Amino acid sequence: MQTSRRSLLKGGLFASMAGGLATASMVSSAAETVTLPQKTYDLVICGLGIGGIVTAIRATELGLKPVVLEKMGEASGNTVFSAGFMLGVNTKMQQEKGVKSGDTVEKFYEDMMKVSQGRGDPALTRLVAEQADNTLNWLHDYVGVQYAVGANLVWPMLQRAHLTTGDVKPGGKQLMEYLLKKAKELNVPIMYNTKVVALLDNPKNGNVIGVKAKTRKGFEEYLGKYGVVMATGGFSANKQMLTMMAGVPAANMPVRGSHTVTGESILLTGPYFPRVVNVDQYHCGPIHGPTGANPLNIVNTGIAVSKETTRYTDEGKTYVQMSRDTAAFTPGNWGYMIVDQDTHDLPVLKNDWFSYESKKAPVYKADTIEALAKEAGLDPVKLKKIVDEYNAALKAGTLSKMNPPNTHKNPRPILKAPFYAVPFQGGMTATFGGPVINTRGQVLDTEGRPIRGLFAVGNAAGGLFYDNYVGGAQLTSASVIGRQIADYVKSLAK
Ligand SMILES: Cc1cc2nc3c(=O)[nH]c(=O)nc-3n(C[C@H](O)[C@H](O)[C@H](O)COP(=O)(O)OP(=O)(O)OC[C@H]3O[C@@H](n4cnc5c(N)ncnc54)[C@H](O)[C@@H]3O)c2cc1C
Structure with a gap:
């Protein structure tokens, strides 16, 4: 399949914000005809955070062949800095522990909507509230994540919190260890030091079909039969984007988490005109x-x-x-x-x-x-x-x-x-804005239509969070959406 490099040309304005990409060199590369090494998978997942790895594990469980591309030498996003709290209202783990908190899906939904000041997407919020239990049960039973439950750890103190436990600290790093162990068991290919620098599309219909990535050996192309998942995190470590979108005080904050989440889900998807929401919103802490x-x-x-x-x-x-x-x-x-x-x-x-x-x-x-x-x-x-x-x-x-x-x-x-x-x-801590997604994890364009072949998950996606988040809801929602993407792709593959 011949791929288009129009994204490189169109992406100049966005890409220039990435710092590492010079617009001039992109124009000249567009003029050249270069054949790059190409590898084809079912799904190309960009970024090794919880959103990316959950999507990959679920896709593999369903018989798909995904690949995960990570620009660093190891998982380096906010996931590994997080406390590792996740949320469920009536999980198997809670039942086994005899938790009787009176918590419900409806209360969870209402709490999320309240904390987002009613600005969270209702359909996405409901999906997270409804799928949280299934997702946590799956993470426990299938992936092997261990949780401590039964304590009133986070607002609204309904014993909703599931704290990832194990020898590794913080909990989020331990969570990633469990996920990586499962990915290894399933032979999920993870390409480290592989930075996604551009999206590729089918020149006939504009569907997103792959990425161009910078590796230590040079550029390579990864094609995804069913598309590309942006799981690159938010832009909490990109001061230029923070200044422009969230304001100077936000940009001047020291980073509490990852230094490698620099906004690629916005920078690289720009040429496809996604509807980008809530980019002035972020979570911060002392x-x-x-x-x-x-x-x-x-x-x-x-x-x-x-x-x-x-x-x-x-x-x-x-x-x-x-x-x-x-x-x-x-x-x-x-x-x-x-x-x-x-x-x-x-x-x-x-x-x-x-x-x-x-x-x-x-x-x-x-x-x-x-x-x-x-x-x-x-x-x-x-x-x-x-x-x-x-x-x-x-x-x-x-x-x-x-x-x-x-x-x-x-x-x-x-x-x-x-x-x-x-x-x-x-x-x-983390930015909340990005290309808005639907409940399948598909990125929507400015007219509200899915951009074919383009998905986003976790902090790379917008729509769920505004102003603040219920502690534990980010890791939970990234996992819920990751599974949704894999399930939807599987339905396409039938
Ligand atoms: C201190 C702290 C505590 C937190 N505690 C909690 C908590 O207890 N519960 C909770 O729900 N949430 C918590 N959060 C928020 C939570 O950590 C994040 O929402 C979540 O981890 C985001 O996961 P992600 O998959 O979107 O991306 P990330 O985990 O940020 O991973 C993104 C990955 O993509 C890679 N990447 C970026 N660009 C590219 C590229 N161009 N090519 C290839 N790879 C790329 C990055 O290197 C990174 O490894 C906390 C956050 C912080 C900072």
Whole structure:
């Protein structure tokens, strides 16, 4: 089959954002007739995250021959940085554990829609809620993923969370280990150091039929009889795209996860005119950027001040909102959580202190607020005034009248020495936008029609997430959609 390189020509604007692709060289390569090594599979899957590997395993289970192309030497996306929480409402694992939480598919659906402010695609959201149990049961029974269940770990505290367990940390890396083991058992070909740089189409009908990939040996073409799956993650590590689409504060955030998710699902699919949605939306969380220490729960205690020693946010907000505010409203994206010894000793904060200690991130400590301010490089007079006002407002029940208000449900006083100042930044977790998909995982064009042969999954796809996500829903949805793609392709292959 002769393939078209029109995508290289048309892709100039998008591809130039990728940094590594020079528009000029693409034009000249379009003028040349080159024969590249070609390999043909049923499905070409670009990216070795959970979305890609689940699609590949399911496709192989169904008798298809997929190939996975990964630009790095190992799985390097957000999956391996994730905590490894997945969600189910009545899985076999929950039943075996005797979980009786009263949770339902409908509640799961409603929670996802609520957290996406009603902006998540209803059909995709319903699919995820309905297929989560089947998918987790399959991951457990067929793939061999081990989960801990039965604890109230993530909102809305319905024991919905399934935490991947094993020796490897974090849970997401362990999850990938299970998936890779299964892929090996099934002989799924995974091509490492193989970076997808362009999509190929059938010049007669425009269907996407393969990719051009850069390997250590040069360029190669991978053709997929049933098409190509973009599983390349989002663009949380592409500062240029973040600046243009999510804004400067987002672009200035240190990355909490992968440095290799750089937006190829948007950059490479541009020539096919997908409907790209929610690219201004992303998830963020607190991080000590230089070390990677994680103050996840600390930011929901005490008060937050900037380097200028002013309060800049409502400490009653979620950690996501506080991280967003820290990036947007503080010089250099630095906040300091101020807490006292009583708060320091809360069991829920144990992991956070350990994270700071083990990563050698600074935590300032002193017996008076003024001395603490000096230690942390803050203004002692201003900090003392802020803490005194906060304690007084807490006593008087007027925290919500402060400027900015503090609407924390269980505000804690800052009275017992020693006192602590914990520096942190708003950090980028994952982007939510991309080419929108339907419930088969097909990418839709600007007119809402499927682009033949083009699929997307995980953070490479848009439609499901807006503003925030129910903890665990991203890994779950990438797995659900990955299976849907494989099942649909199988139906085409019959
Ligand atoms: C710190 C952190 C904690 C998280 N915890 C959770 C959690 O507990 N539960 C949850 O549901 N979600 C969590 N998430 C979100 C979740 O990790 C992601 O949504 C999910 O892993 C995305 O998977 P993916 O398959 O889309 O892509 P990724 O896992 O990001 O993988 C994409 C892969 O594609 C490769 N790639 C990129 N471009 C190309 C190219 N051109 N050619 C070839 N390969 C390419 C990349 O190198 C990468 O290996 C967390 C995220 C972070 C950062």
